[in-house]
Amino acid sequence: MKRVPAGEGRAELHDRGSRFLALVFRVGDEAAFSERLKVIRAEHPKATHWCWAWRFCGFHRYSDDGEPGGTAGRPLLQALESAGLEDAAVVCVRWFGGTKLGKGGLVRAYGAAGVQAVEDAGALNLADRVAFHLELPFAKLGVRDEIEARFPSARFTGDFTESGFQGTLEVDETEVASLQSILSDKKVSARPS
Numbered sequence: 340m341k342r343v344p345a346g347e348g349r350a351e352l353h354d355r356g357s358r359f360l361a362l363v364f365r366v367g368d369e370a371a372f373s374e375r376l377k378v379i380r381a382e383h384p385k386a387t388h389w390c391w392a393w394r395f396c397g398f399h400r401y402s403d404d405g406e407p408g409g410t411a412g413r414p415l416l417q418a419l420e421s422a423g424l425e426d427a428a429v430v431c432v433r434w435f436g437g438t439k440l441g442k443g444g445l446v447r448a449y450g451a452a453g454v455q456a457v458e459d460a461g462a463l464n465l466a467d468r469v470a471f472h473l474e475l476p477f478a479k480l481g482v483r484d485e486i487e488a489r490f491p492s493a494r495f496t497g498d499f500t501e502s503g504f505q506g507t508l509e510v511d512e513t514e515v516a517s518l519q520s521i522l523s524d525k526k527v528s529a530r531p532s
Contacts, residue, residue, distance in 0.1 A: 348460025352452045356436020361456035366428040387435040392416035393428035410445035418453030466511035470532040476503040
């Protein structure tokens, strides 16, 4: 089971003149994150720092973007980790207000903004997915309709060939036993991908 942001989260915090705007969103890869970061930088060109953290596919990365080491990106990553979020990113934009907050103050401010944005986004638990290679001759294409009707999570990808449908069927892990029973009853060939 994977826990992801349910939506986009936003939080704003003020500390001794500095303004912190934290944004949490779902992300699937580094390229998509980089594009989103460019958009956020363009939306807030007068900010002094754009610190961030992300977690996906078992990896994580963070940046302090010029703040003292470990005072911005790491607290943002901890906000994602403590919520158990995967496929998630947080960017915190800071406008310097003229008063230095010190390392402890920065850690508290970035961490609090990140936690509040994570809470605002909410969380959604996604079931793990299992994929099967599936071959359906034209005479058994009705099985595909039955699977789609009984398993709302079912996703088919593939193509029709001269002999029928060949491709991949993906379902939630919790539905595998029921799916295999139907496939066995209908004498349909399916093997884990």
